[in-house]
Amino acid sequence: MLTFFPEHVTPDETALGNGVAFNPHGHGFAIVADGRIIVERDMNGRELIERFITAREEYPSGPALFHSRLATAGEITVANCHPFRVGGDANTVLAHNGIMPARVQPTKYDPRSDTRILAEDFLAGEPFGPLSTERARRRMQKWITGSNKVVILTVNPRYRRQAYVLHEDEGIWHRGIWYSNDDYRGLPYGHLRWTGTGCGACGAPSDPYSAGRVCGTCCSCLDCYELVDNCTCVVVGDDATYKPGHIVLGQAPQGSGFRRDAAADSIRPIGGPSIPTQFNPDAPMLPTLAEHDR
Numbered sequence: 001m002l003t004f005f006p007e008h009v010t011p012d013e014t015a016l017g018n019g020v021a022f023n024p025h026g027h028g029f030a031i032v033a034d035g036r037i038i039v040e041r042d043m044n045g046r047e048l049i050e051r052f053i054t055a056r057e058e059y060p061s062g063p064a065l066f067h068s069r070l071a072t073a074g075e076i077t078v079a080n081c082h083p084f085r086v087g088g089d090a091n092t093v094l095a096h097n098g099i100m101p102a103r104v105q106p107t108k109y110d111p112r113s114d115t116r117i118l119a120e121d122f123l124a125g126e127p128f129g130p131l132s133t134e135r136a137r138r139r140m141q142k143w144i145t146g147s148n149k150v151v152i153l154t155v156n157p158r159y160r161r162q163a164y165v166l167h168e169d170e171g172i173w174h175r176g177i178w179y180s181n182d183d184y185r186g187l188p189y190g191h192l193r194w195t196g197t198g199c200g201a202c203g204a205p206s207d208p209y210s211a212g213r214v215c216g217t218c219c220s221c222l223d224c225y226e227l228v229d230n231c232t233c234v235v236v237g238d239d240a241t242y243k244p245g246h247i248v249l250g251q252a253p254q255g256s257g258f259r260r261d262a263a264a265d266s267i268r269p270i271g272g273p274s275i276p277t278q279f280n281p282d283a284p285m286l287p288t289l290a291e292h293d294r
Contacts, residue, residue: 001019001070002066002082002179003015010056016052018183019184023069026071027045027068028048028083029064032064033055037154067081074106074112080111086123088120092152093152093154094153096149096150098180105117131152132159137152141167146170147170148166149166152165
């Protein structure tokens with residue numbers, strides 16, 4: 001998920017947390033500050049959000065971006081976390097949401113992501129002309145197609161502005177912040193968003209950033225509050241498509257704290273109960289999407 005903040009706009013920590021939870025493959029931010037661009041990257045989204053909010057409080061007057069990656073090409077490493085310098089220009093960076101055209105997809109032994117190749121190699125040759133010109137940005141926007149969104153931040157004096165959003169109309173403006181998609185709502189699969197209040201089924205404190213997004217106390221999904229075996233957020237079967245942030249039964253992510261319980265045909269916390277506790281009707285319920293967007 002790619003998020004853009006105009007000048008003097010404060011980040012929504014919950015929205016960024018939702019983006020991190022569903023796009024877990026690395027994170028980064030950039031802030032225009034006092035004639036330079038501050039860039040940080042980290043594989044730990046929660047810690048990076050905290051550092052971003054702190055930096056944004058110190059430098060609120062410039063545009064900023066935050067990116068959480070769902071890997072489609074390239075290795076899952078900090079080196080592939082957005083944003084990237086554009087053609088080696090230390091004064092200009094970009095971040096991207098989507099899948100770039102085949103021209104910039106990595107070859108078999110190239111560990112880089114498509115966006116990194118775009119920024120480091122492809123745009124260095126100015127295939128659309130100088131990116132500082134409106135014509136070049138229009139050409140690039142047409143080439144990447146509407147399924148791709150790009151945010152460019154710059155302090156290069158050749159550019160008229162410090163921020164540009166390509167395919168802005170394909171994203172979502174919400175409370176003064178632009179999001180590339182609706183992951184910020186925490187509802188990519190039609191369930192309730194996480195608000196940081198803990199498990200909605202049993203009330204136990206739960207970490208939304210941990211692999212699996214399943215309560216370690218009662219084995220309920222942190223999105224829909226159903227027990228894991230009844231949860232439609234979880235895909236059953238070794239060959240099933242993996243939904244980001246959720247456990248695939250039979251192949252729980254390594255280090256997730258859960259393991260397959262063959263006898264019960266379910267998963268359970270390592271060292272935890274094999275039979276989940278019952279739903280707690282007194283646990284605080286999370287707001288609906290309509291309530292969230294008010």
